[in-house]
Amino acid sequence: MDLMQGILTRRSVRSYRAQEKISKQELTDLLKAAMQAPSAMNKQPWSFVVIDKPDVLDKIQSIHPYAAFAKEAGTAIVICANRADSYEEYWKVDPLLAGQNILLAAHGLGLGACWCGVYPDEARMQTFAKLLNLPQNVLPMALITVGIPAHPVGAPAERYDSKKVHFNQW
Numbered sequence: 177m178d179l180m181q182g183i184l185t186r187r188s189v190r191s192y193r194a195q196e197k198i199s200k201q202e203l204t205d206l207l208k209a210a211m212q213a214p215s216a217m218n219k220q221p222w223s224f225v226v227i228d229k230p231d232v233l234d235k236i237q238s239i240h241p242y243a244a245f246a247k248e249a250g251t252a253i254v255i256c257a258n259r260a261d262s263y264e265e266y267w268k269v270d271p272l273l274a275g276q277n278i279l280l281a282a283h284g285l286g287l288g289a290c291w292c293g294v295y296p297d298e299a300r301m302q303t304f305a306k307l308l309n310l311p312q313n314v315l316p317m318a319l320i321t322v323g324i325p326a327h328p329v330g331a332p333a334e335r336y337d338s339k340k341v342h343f344n345q346w
């Protein structure tokens with residue numbers, strides 16, 4: 177898929193074929209895409225917790241009701257910020273770019289994915305940190321569900337709005 181076409185046609189996928197899972201190779205490709213993201217001073221202050229055990233996936237719905245479809249997806253990737261590795265406060269930014277790469281790579285591979293927000297919700301961050309046994313300096317930023325879409329991906333949304341573009345001054 178052409179890169180521009182991929183960017184313009186990506187949509188969130190929330191229903192998955194529950195009997196199927198992404199392959200190990202697909203998972204590796206998604207993580208490769210994530211780690212290829214730009215980062216401040218190239219510090220790459222991220223790590224990834226892959227959740228693929230049904231009993232752990234099952235727990236997600238109680239701590240993040242808007243990510244309940246993680247179980248059906250079969251795989252969830254928690255994007256984490258490694259605060260100690262970060263250049264200044266960019267741990268708040270860099271891992272999110274890695275996450276966007278996962279969404280686009282998943283779409284390019286014909287998989288479905290959905291971003292489920294964790295940061296900056298403190299309570300949610302704490303519950304995920306506990307569930308995943310994260311070290312103190314590692315913060316959960318987002319959870320991305322990945323699986324085989326149950327239906328064709330939604331129609332592309334036309335969002336270009338020239339009123340949001342300013343040249344040289346507002």
Ligand SMILES: Cc1cc2nc3c(=O)[nH]c(=O)nc-3n(C[C@H](O)[C@H](O)[C@H](O)COP(=O)(O)O)c2cc1C
Pocket residue numbers: 186187188189190242243290291292293294333
């Ligand atoms: C920071 C953030 C948090 C989000 N949290 C959730 C979520 O908890 N559950 C969910 O189903 N979708 C979540 N989404 C997905 C958005 O609802 C979705 O991207 C938006 O409606 C645009 O639709 P599209 O991704 O199909 O283009 C989140 C997206 C972002 C960027």
